[in-house]
Every structure is written in structure tokens, then in C-alpha cells.
Amino acid sequence: MLDGRGSIKRRLGARLWLSGTWLGVMALLALFAPLISPHDPLAQDLFAGRLPPFWASGSDPAYLLGTDSLGRDVLSRLIHGARIAFSVALIAGLATAIVGSLLGLLAGYMRGWVDVVISRLVDIWMAFPPVLFAILLIAVLGTGLTSIIIAIVVIDWTRFCRVVRAEAMNQSAMDYVSSAIVAGRPRRDILWREILPNVLPTIVALSTLEMGIAVIVEAILSFVNLSISTDAPTWGGMIAEGRTSIYQAWWVLAFPLAVLFLTVLSFSQFGEGLKDRFDPVLR
Amino acid sequence: MSAFLTVNNLSAALHGYDQRVLRSVSFSIDTGEVLGLVGESGAGKSMIGKAVLGILPSAIEIIEGEILLDGQDLQKMKPADRRRLIGATAALIPQDPLTALNPSRRIEPQITNRLVDILGWGKTDARVRALELLNEVHIDNPERVMGSYPHELSGGMRQRVLIASAFAANPKLVIADEPTTALDVTVQKQILRLIRELQERHSTAMVFVTHDLGVVSKVCQRLSVLYGGKIVENSSVPDFFTGPKHAYSRALLAATPKYTDPDASLLPVDEAVIEAVAAEVLASDKEWRHGG
Numbered sequence: 420m421l422d423g424r425g426s427i428k429r430r431l432g433a434r435l436w437l438s439g440t441w442l443g444v445m446a447l448l449a450l451f452a453p454l455i456s457p458h459d460p461l462a463q464d465l466f467a468g469r470l471p472p473f474w475a476s477g478s479d480p481a482y483l484l485g486t487d488s489l490g491r492d493v494l495s496r497l498i499h500g501a502r503i504a505f506s507v508a509l510i511a512g513l514a515t516a517i518v519g520s521l522l523g524l525l526a527g528y529m530r531g532w533v534d535v536v537i538s539r540l541v542d543i544w545m546a547f548p549p550v551l552f553a554i555l556l557i558a559v560l561g562t563g564l565t566s567i568i569i570a571i572v573v574i575d576w577t578r579f580c581r582v583v584r585a586e587a588m589n590q591s592a593m594d595y596v597s598s599a600i601v602a603g604r605p606r607r608d609i610l611w612r613e614i615l616p617n618v619l620p621t622i623v624a625l626s627t628l629e630m631g632i633a634v635i636v637e638a639i640l641s642f643v644n645l646s647i648s649t650d651a652p653t654w655g656g657m658i659a660e661g662r663t664s665i666y667q668a669w670w671v672l673a674f675p676l677a678v679l680f681l682t683v684l685s686f687s688q689f690g691e692g693l694k695d696r697f698d699p700v701l702r
Numbered sequence: 703m704s705a706f707l708t709v710n711n712l713s714a715a716l717h718g719y720d721q722r723v724l725r726s727v728s729f730s731i732d733t734g735e736v737l738g739l740v741g742e743s744g745a746g747k748s749m750i751g752k753a754v755l756g757i758l759p760s761a762i763e764i765i766e767g768e769i770l771l772d773g774q775d776l777q778k779m780k781p782a783d784r785r786r787l788i789g790a791t792a793a794l795i796p797q798d799p800l801t802a803l804n805p806s807r808r809i810e811p812q813i814t815n816r817l818v819d820i821l822g823w824g825k826t827d828a829r830v831r832a833l834e835l836l837n838e839v840h841i842d843n844p845e846r847v848m849g850s851y852p853h854e855l856s857g858g859m860r861q862r863v864l865i866a867s868a869f870a871a872n873p874k875l876v877i878a879d880e881p882t883t884a885l886d887v888t889v890q891k892q893i894l895r896l897i898r899e900l901q902e903r904h905s906t907a908m909v910f911v912t913h914d915l916g917v918v919s920k921v922c923q924r925l926s927v928l929y930g931g932k933i934v935e936n937s938s939v940p941d942f943f944t945g946p947k948h949a950y951s952r953a954l955l956a957a958t959p960k961y962t963d964p965d966a967s968l969l970p971v972d973e974a975v976i977e978a979v980a981a982e983v984l985a986s987d988k989e990w991r992h993g994g
Contacts, residue, residue: 530760593801593802594796594797594798594801594802595801595802595803595804595812597752597755597757597794597796597802598794598796598802598864598867599815600755600756600757600785601755601756601757601788601789601792601793601794602789602793602815602816602819602820603785603786603788603789603790603816603819603820604789604815604816604819604820605819608819612807613804613807616804616806616807617804617805617806619806
């Protein structure tokens, strides 16, 4: 919708709405997990094992999404799992974005030896298979939330670095950068005030993508039991446990899988939607 | 009047190559004077402007010669001092108004940056000056334009903003790098008149890079014809249009459309002339190698 040359207003778009709503709900659940979740996620009730979700016969209305083989409430575990997933997503996603983008900006803008050093480092880094690298890092750092976050940052900064470097190089070749140089503006000023704002939409889109990836990495590490303590309610851990009883209690596997899938999908869609909306040229 | 900008024997080459892209270029401009740099695409017209302003692409380096800006040799200055001197005395009107404004910043800071950061003006003074400048380039609604983003303005408006921003700090030298090439003909004329008007009012020394001889005849007092990074003819504008000395200049002039006689215009430049001028350029290279 265009009003003359003034402002262009565009509908938010279903993509941004849907993914945003899902992420918002999940974030609220994560934030208020102890208040919202109907049961203690760790409490076992061996007499109430493998109860089906509420619509199936033989279900117990106290356990809306059923229970696992140890009688733990699936819904409560999902809600508490969101807490872990979102902490990892936000902290690891942002930290990776900051580290990778900074190095990428420096390489793309300064060029010369700085670029050579950073780019070669990225090349070497990317030769490692990421999942093995993660497992190796966890083995060295020990399990725990902090180790997972560190592992994600150490592995994935290259993703930002490469893209941001290319984008910074692109922007540096623009006439407005030449004009800023002619105007005698300091180099640092040009990087932060001229180039960074134009690279920011890319960084934002990549960051949300990275948050999705962080959720997956955390799930993978939990799946192979390298995350936090074994009985902690993580989505990956739930999937691993559900796998063993898939024929007797499909819901133990299906719900965390669906939640994981939707969350990762929402992160990537949200990023794309934001990029479209805030790209200065498309805006 | 002494020359404000003097370029002596300036040569530039691709980094690590022997091949020169600027071949011993010399010229000078007095305060208030407009020099046209004319030539085909790739003749090195824009390169000269970029060399003077210190914005050559990183692959190209100056290998010899001197650039004297306001009596100071730019090559001998420390990079930071050089940038400051250029920032305070020179400005660029770039070729493409679409990429020459930062798309994610509003217009106001893009005009006032130099005033505030380099010349130490207060924010309000700079704003007043920016409004005044936008008035000077005949923008009707300066308040609104100041708060706009570049994508909200048309190409002609953006070029006006760029001209305003170039003249913001009262530069003594303006390098106009094909300022009208990206604009359509109707807008071109207004923009040319505007540049001329501001140049005369501030008696700025100006290098006007263009491939359009018609534009040169309207804006410049002197011109230099370039081929292959070498100046093949220096002349005053009236002399050039009545009787160009170099065969290549004559051919260029003959290739310019004449509105009075459409049938006689648009002669392609003779191949023999091109060969001769190319040979001349190569010969000068040989001489340069032996000399250096």
C-alpha cells in the first residue's frame, strides 16, 4: 500500500504473525514455566505411566498430553523444556551473532591482512564437521548449559562471519562510503555509522536463523545425552526417551518433536519476515 | 590567481602490475575555474578525480607524481592529515545518486555530518545551514526532505541533496564525477544549471568529469581530452570547439550529435584515428620506462 512518495505501509504478513505468535507463546511459557506447568516435570508416578493424551480413551484429565513411561507429565516437561531451549536460543544466538558479525565486519571493511587472517581462520574452521566438533567440545568442557552455549558460539560464528564479511565488502564499495571518506570522517565512524546499519537487517535475519539452529543443536546434544543432567526436561532428551517406547506411547515422542519442529521453523520464518520488513531498500 | 589544485605528472597502476592506468597526467585549476575532463568510458576520467580525493579502489595505486591541494603535497602528508585537509577543502558530486546516499540514514545527518564532525559546528547551526542549502538547490519542502530516507526521494531530488551536501562546507574544490549521467535529459539540464549556479556563487574550483562535449561547452572554461589514461589535448573551451588540435579530439567532436543538422551528426570515430592515438599512448609508455 503506497501513499505517494511519503510512506509505504505494508501488511505485517501472515508469516511474521504466525511465527511471531508461536515464538511469543513459547517464550511466555518458558518465562513462567514454574507457574504455568500443572505438574513438577521431574515428579514420577509409576502407577500413572504411559497415560495417553486427553482425547484418547483411558486418559487422565490431570495429564493433558499424557505421561511418559515413568509417569512424568509430558506437558509440564515440554513447558520446562521450552525454558532450556529458549535460554540456549537467545544467549547462544546473540553471542554467536555478535562474535561472528564483529569479525566479519572487520574483515570486510579493513581488508588487507586482517581479512586474510580472519578468512583463513573461517576456512579452517569450516573444515570440521560441526556435530563432531560439538561433541568434542562438550567432552572437553563438560556437560551443562554454559558448555552448550559456548560450543554453539565456537562452532557457528563462521556462519555470520562469512555472510557479514561479504555484505560489508559490498557496502564498502558503495558511493556513499566514498563520499564519507572524502568528507574526512574517521574510519571507525564509517564502519559503525554508515556500514553497520546497512548490514544489520542481514544480521537480524541470520540471528533468528541461528536461534533455531541453537535449539536443534541443544536437542541433538540432549538426544545423545551430552546436554545437561539426564532427567532434566529437554526436548531432545524427551525425543530420545520417547523413541524407545514409540509403539506403546507415540505421544511421548510426537509432542516434543512437533514443538521442536514448529519452534525452529518459526525462528527462521520470523527472521525472514523481519528482514523483509526492515530492509531499508524494500521498506 | 594561483592554482588551487595542481596535478603534476601523475601516474597510477594496478597493484603489482607494470601497466599504467593513468599516464603522467598534469593539469591545474584556479579558484573559480571549471575544468572538463573528457574521454571515452575507461579513459581514466573518474580515476583522476578519485586519485585527487584519495578514494581510488584498493587495487590501484599512485606510482609517481604529485597532487598539490592548496599548496600542500597530498602524497607527502600523513593519511589522517590528508583526509582532514580533503574533508575541509574538497567535495565530491558522485555519479550515481542511487548509491551515493546511505539508504538506512535520514537525509539530515547525511548533509550535516561533515559540518558537525569535521568542522565542529553545533547541531542547530548545522541544521539551519542544511535547510539553507536545500533551499539553494531549489528543494520545495526542505523540512520534509531532511527527515526522509533516500528511497523516499526521486533520482533528481537525491542528486540535488548530494549537490547540497557537497557544497555544505563551502569547499574550495568540487569534483563532479559525471553528475548527470544517471539522470534523464529533462532533469539533467536543471542539475547542470544548479551546479553552475552554486559553483559561480561560491567561486569554487571544479573538475567536471563527463563524456558529453555538449555539457562541457556549457559548464567549463577549459578542458582536457583523455585517451587511455593520458591527456592528449589541453585546450580552452572556445579554442577547442572552433579548432581542436589533436586528430582524436577532432574525431570526438565530429561524433557529437548536432541538433541543427541531424544527418551529418553521429559519425563513428575513425578506426585509424583510434589506432594512431593508441600508438601515441604506447609510445609515451616506452619513453616513460626509459626515462624512469
